[in-house]
Amino acid sequence: MEHTPIACSHHDHDHCISDALEAARQVCLGRGVRLTDLRLQVLELIWQNHKPLGAYTLMEMLAKANTRRVAPPTVYRALDFLLEQGLIHRINVLNAFIGCPSPTTKHQSHFLICRACGIAIELNQPALSQQIIGVAQDAGFVVESQSLEVSGLCANCAGNSEHPVHEHGHQHA
Amino acid sequence: MEHTPIACSHHDHDHCISDALEAARQVCLGRGVRLTDLRLQVLELIWQNHKPLGAYTLMEMLAKANTRRVAPPTVYRALDFLLEQGLIHRINVLNAFIGCPSPTTKHQSHFLICRACGIAIELNQPALSQQIIGVAQDAGFVVESQSLEVSGLCANCAGNSEHPVHEHGHQHA
DNA sequence: GACACAAAGGTTATATAGTAACATAGTCGA
DNA sequence: TCGACTATGTTACTATATAACCTTTGTGTC
Numbered sequence: 205m206e207h208t209p210i211a212c213s214h215h216d217h218d219h220c221i222s223d224a225l226e227a228a229r230q231v232c233l234g235r236g237v238r239l240t241d242l243r244l245q246v247l248e249l250i251w252q253n254h255k256p257l258g259a260y261t262l263m264e265m266l267a268k269a270n271t272r273r274v275a276p277p278t279v280y281r282a283l284d285f286l287l288e289q290g291l292i293h294r295i296n297v298l299n300a301f302i303g304c305p306s307p308t309t310k311h312q313s314h315f316l317i318c319r320a321c322g323i324a325i326e327l328n329q330p331a332l333s334q335q336i337i338g339v340a341q342d343a344g345f346v347v348e349s350q351s352l353e354v355s356g357l358c359a360n361c362a363g364n365s366e367h368p369v370h371e372h373g374h375q376h377a
Numbered sequence: 378m379e380h381t382p383i384a385c386s387h388h389d390h391d392h393c394i395s396d397a398l399e400a401a402r403q404v405c406l407g408r409g410v411r412l413t414d415l416r417l418q419v420l421e422l423i424w425q426n427h428k429p430l431g432a433y434t435l436m437e438m439l440a441k442a443n444t445r446r447v448a449p450p451t452v453y454r455a456l457d458f459l460l461e462q463g464l465i466h467r468i469n470v471l472n473a474f475i476g477c478p479s480p481t482t483k484h485q486s487h488f489l490i491c492r493a494c495g496i497a498i499e500l501n502q503p504a505l506s507q508q509i510i511g512v513a514q515d516a517g518f519v520v521e522s523q524s525l526e527v528s529g530l531c532a533n534c535a536g537n538s539e540h541p542v543h544e545h546g547h548q549h550a
Numbered sequence: 551g552a553c554a555c556a557a558a559g560g561t562t563a564t565a566t567a568g569t570a571a572c573a574t575a576g577t578c579g580a
Numbered sequence: 581t582c583g584a585c586t587a588t589g590t591t592a593c594t595a596t597a598t599a600a601c602c603t604t605t606g607t608g609t610c
Contacts, residue, residue, distance in 0.1 A: 209516045238606085240558070260595070275561065280597065282559095296469035297524060299567095299596065316518045329512055336527060339502055343382045344532025345489045351470060351526045354509060359517025411577090413587070433566065448590065453568065458587095472567065472596095 209316075209325045211254045212359045221251045224303050228291050231307050237289065245269070246282040247303065250292055255322040256300030259283060295324055297353045302326075312336075312350040318358035325358065382489075382498045384427045385532045394424045397476050401464050404480050410462065418442070419455040420476065423465055428495040429473030432456060468497055470526045475499075485509075485523040491531035498531065 228247055232239040239247075249265050250257055257265075259279050266274040283301055286292040290307045294300070295315060302315075302324050314327040333350060340347045356362075401420055405412040412420075422438050423430055430438075432452050439447040456474055459465040463480045467473070468488060475488075475497050487500040506523060513520045530537075 209518075212517070238557080242559070258595085259597075273561095276597065277561085277599090278559065285558095296526070316513055316516060318518075319521070325516060325518070327512060327516075332508060332512060335505060335508060336525070339500060339505060340489055340527055340529065343489060343498060343500075344385070344535065344537040345382075345491075345498070345527070346530040346535045346537065347527055348492070348529040349527070351524070351528070352509070353469070353524045354513055354518070354520055354522070355524070356513065356521040357519040362517065362519045411586080415588075431566085432568075446590095449568065450570090450590085451588065454588075 208359045211323055211325045217253065220305075221248065224251050224291075224305065227307055228289075231289060231291065235289070237285075242278070243282045243285055246279065247286055247291060250286075250301055251303045254302070254324065256295045256298050256302040256317075256324050258298070258300045262301075293326070295353060296351055297355065298324075312352070314350070314352040314354075316354045316356070316358065318361050319355055320357055320361035323358055327352075382532065384496055384498045390426065393478075394421065397424050397478065400480055401462075404462060404464065408462070410458075415451070416455045416458055419452065420459055420464060423459075423474055424476045427475070427497060429468045429471050429475040429490075429497050431471070431473045435474075466499070468526060469524055470528065471497075485525070487523070487525040487527075489527045489529070489531065491534050492528055493530055493534035496531055500525075 225244065225248060228239055228244070245266065246262060249262055249269075259276065262283075263274050263276065263279045266279065283292070286301075287294060290310075291304055292301050293304050293313045293315070295302060295317065297317065305326060306328065311328060311330075312333045314329060314332065316325040316327065317323075318325075332352075336350055336352075337347050398417065398421060401412055401417070418439065419435060422435055422442075432449065435456075436447050436449065436452045439452065456465070459474075460467060463483075464477055465474050466477050466486045466488070468475060468490065470490065478499060479501065484501060484503075485506045487502060487505065489498040489500065490496075491498075505525075509523055509525075510520050529535075
């Protein structure tokens with residue numbers, strides 16, 4: 205039996221956003237790094253929904269919100285900061301970025317990405333991380349980071365959900 | 378106890394190349410698709426070593442080999458063909474391409490990528506693929522393709538090899 | 551407050567990666 | 581040898597990302 209990811213099921217997404225922003229504030233406070241207006245704004249835009257956003261899409265959104273031109277380095281620097289702090293992840297197959305729901309706990313980047321609706325569901329599967337580390341170790345390989353990007357159809361889009369279908373939702377499966 | 382991947386250990390890489398090209402010929406013959414000069418040339422260049430190559434690097438190599446300009450679409454079309462036939466894989470974290478040692482058997486794209494020497498070691502771990510499918514299934518997600526890219530240090534570069542260190546090697550671990 | 555320093559952001563230009571659209575040239579069966 | 585199809589050539593362009601340099605802002609120290 206499957207349990208539909210929160211990201212796929214009906215949920216109060218404003219709550220997602222406020223939680224994420226609050227978590228980010230705490231993380232930055234604790235680490236003595238500055239969550240500036242720009243960085244916060246980028247993070248907030250990324251959290252608008254559960255679909256990864258490209259840097260240039262973000263640029264346009266920023267330009268619109270601030271009613272002035274925003275150049276690539278501005279966005280990329282903010283993204284670099286957020287990546288370093290683990291507040292977002294990069295989805296390589298999409299050249300895009302998505303918010304991390306659990307920036308405080310060290311974890312690897314494992315995602316399910318729906319080709320139909322575009323959402324990316326972050327997995328939280330320490331056992332899987334461990335198995336990957338084990339496989340690498342057997343080859344004498346020292347793991348520094350993992351990127352697992354599984355493409356396919358999410359529960360909603362596959363007609364595979366036991367819940368009423370809705371736009372968002374997430375889960376640490 | 379670890380067994381050093383072939384890709385990391387001393388080996389006759391010419392043999393790798395000729396095996397790969399012969400396998401490619403068989404695959405294309407069997408499927409009734411054409412392994413043209415250009416496609417073969419691109420595949421051969423990709424197999425020069427176990428390091429993923431970018432499309433533009435390939436372009437330059439082609440231009441040099443053919444002593445005339447080669448434009449991006451030329452390379453990308455050849456790459457698209459090779460990807461479709463499963464003769465190469467794309468490494469997303471590097472925007473680069475690498476030869477597949479087992480194009481006949483259906484499998485997912487799982488790689489160990491060394492940040493020091495640049496080699497990419499393809500894993501052959503059906504159990505891992507299955508575990509990933511299982512995790513996805515628990516979330517009601519239908520898997521279509523997997524991309525696992527593990528970054529770190531290979532056995533050689535980590536000083537982790539029981540064999541004399543050498544430039545190449547591969548393995549289906 | 552005034553200064554010095556560091557960190558963040560702005561600006562311009564450019565590098566790198568990938569594609570659209572259309573023209574030309576082989577391949578192969580009828 | 582004609583026509584249809586596939587592959588490649590060519591030009592132009594879009595998308596993604598970074599380098600280099602400058603200006604502003606925050607922060608600690610006097």
